[in-house]
Each structure stands twice: as structure tokens, then as C-alpha cells.
Amino acid sequence: MTPALMLAYASFAFVGSITPGPNNAMLLASGLNYGFRRTVPHIAGVSFGCVAMLVLVGLGLGAVFTAVPIFYTALRYAGVAYLLWLAWRIARSGPMADRQTSGRPMTFWQAAAFQWVNPKAWILVVGAVSTYAPRDGFALNVAVLALLLGLVNAPSICVWAGFGTLLRPFLSDPRRVRVFNVAMAALLVLSLLPILEG
Secondary structure: HHHHHHHHHHHHHHHHOOOHHHHHHHHHHHHHHHHHHHHHHHHHHHHHHHHHHHHHHHHHHHHHHOHHHHHHHHHHHHHHHHHHHHHHHHHOOHHHHHHHOOOOOOOOOHHHHHHHHHHHHHHHHHHHHHHOOOOOOEEEEEEEEHHHHHHHHHHHHHHHHHHHOOOOOOOOOHHHHHHHHHHHHHHHHOOOOOHHHH
């Protein structure tokens, strides 16, 4: 893989990681409701899950979906259902004081597993493997893509959790928290429109 191709891919990974989507909406809400430190396992799980997914798709899972399209369709609709459930949970989240005592943020393994039903993660990973991995030395190129994704993704999504944490003083009023959580849930639902239209 040439340096120019690696730079182009790093830009693609950055844009895919930093732009709004299900992960970032949930990290923003988690940063607000639980604080940055308690959101770190969620952040790490997202990055690990995306990298693992890229490696597995690069090693052949994509071929399974091409051969048996019903698997991809089933996964897609399971993802939509799960995201709608998450949006409902975010919308119904209580004030921060309630969340600190009774709630808990998404765990590392929950966040990693979520990538498999996250439509944006699938777009990012399939786009990466199909566009940026040259066929010569394919396995090594997939490893390079996975490494670069890990290096770019984690800092990018930290921005969203950090921003949520910075909003905590402003959103100390329970009514503001309710409006924020409903807005984040709506953003999560809106992120599903391209999947439902496709």
C-alpha cells in the first residue's frame, strides 16, 4: 500500500468516524449522562468492534453476504430494530443524578458487539476493504487498514463523548436533559432513514 493510498484512507476513516451516526449520538448522550471516564469502555468497544469487523470482513465475511444475501438483509433489519430500541432508551433517560446512581453506560463488549448491527459501521468497513485494500498482498493491506482505523477512530469518537461531558453543567436542569435525550434519540432514528429507504 502506497503512502498516498494510506493518507487517502486515513481521511476516509476520519470522516467516517467523526461524522454523526449511531455510535456518536450514543457517545454524546453517554458523555452527558455518565461523564467521560465512565464512557471510556464504550469508546474502546466501538473502536475495537470496528477494527475487528474490518478484519473479519476483509477475510471473507463479505463474500458470505454476497453468496447468501438474506443474511445481510436479516442483519440490517436486526440493526434497525436494535437502534430503535436504543433510541427509546435514550429518550427515556432520566436526569443525570438518577443516571449516576441507577444507570450504567454501555460496556466494552456491548459496544463492540453493537458494530455488527450498526449500518454506518458496515458502510465504513465494506467501503474501506473494497476501495482501499489493493489485491496484491491483500491480507497485509487489510491489517494496515485495521491499524489505521484504530488510530483514527478512537480519537475521533472521543470528541463526541467529550462534548457530551462538557454539556453537563449546561444541562443540569432535568427539563434540559429530557430535551437533549429526546433530541439524541431523534438523531439516532434519523440516522436510520438511509437504511430504510435503501
